[in-house]
Amino acid sequence: MRHCIYPGTFDPITRGHLDVLGRAARLFDRVTVAVARDSGKAPLFTAEERLAMLRPCLAPYPHANAVAFDGLLVDFASAQGANAIIRGLRALSDFEFEFNMALMNRHLQPTVETIFVMPNESYSYCSSTLVKQVARHGGDVAHFVPPNVAAALKAKFAEG
Numbered sequence: 001m002r003h004c005i006y007p008g009t010f011d012p013i014t015r016g017h018l019d020v021l022g023r024a025a026r027l028f029d030r031v032t033v034a035v036a037r038d039s040g041k042a043p044l045f046t047a048e049e050r051l052a053m054l055r056p057c058l059a060p061y062p063h064a065n066a067v068a069f070d071g072l073l074v075d076f077a078s079a080q081g082a083n084a085i086i087r088g089l090r091a092l093s094d095f096e097f098e099f100n101m102a103l104m105n106r107h108l109q110p111t112v113e114t115i116f117v118m119p120n121e122s123y124s125y126c127s128s129t130l131v132k133q134v135a136r137h138g139g140d141v142a143h144f145v146p147p148n149v150a151a152a153l154k155a156k157f158a159e160g
Helices: 015-027 047-058 073-079 092-108 128-136 147-159
Strands: 003-008 030-036 064-069 084-088 113-117
Touching: 003 015, 003 073, 015 030, 015 047, 015 084, 015 113, 030 047, 030 073, 047 064, 047 147, 073 084, 073 092, 084 092, 092 113, 128 147
Parallel strands: 003 030, 003 084, 030 064, 084 113
Antiparallel strands: none
């Protein structure tokens, strides 16, 4: 069985992320969306909130699931029995970081491949960071995120 891990912070999940997920789902028999609890970033949403937003988005992909993880991604991938890690590349600027990470992961766990996929070009400029900035200032993010995520962003920014 071909199994991949699609890791990220997903703070929040965007339509670009979902596009990459759809591409992974066509290539693999099983996809585990891995939400990083501690990515070194300061997330707006807790890992549990991110999972709650993500899980309804998995409905079109019956062979996909979502879990939170801690520690090294390659250790998690090995423990899950995955043969690959999927990473989305939006622009050339993503490549250098992702390339270095893939080489380190290969050094740590040679049996787990990293596969880069590009989302649809209409999502190439969209990032969770930009979506949060737009939402923070009351902008419409409906084009960039699923409805449940747009509602969660609105509620989060109404809190404080």
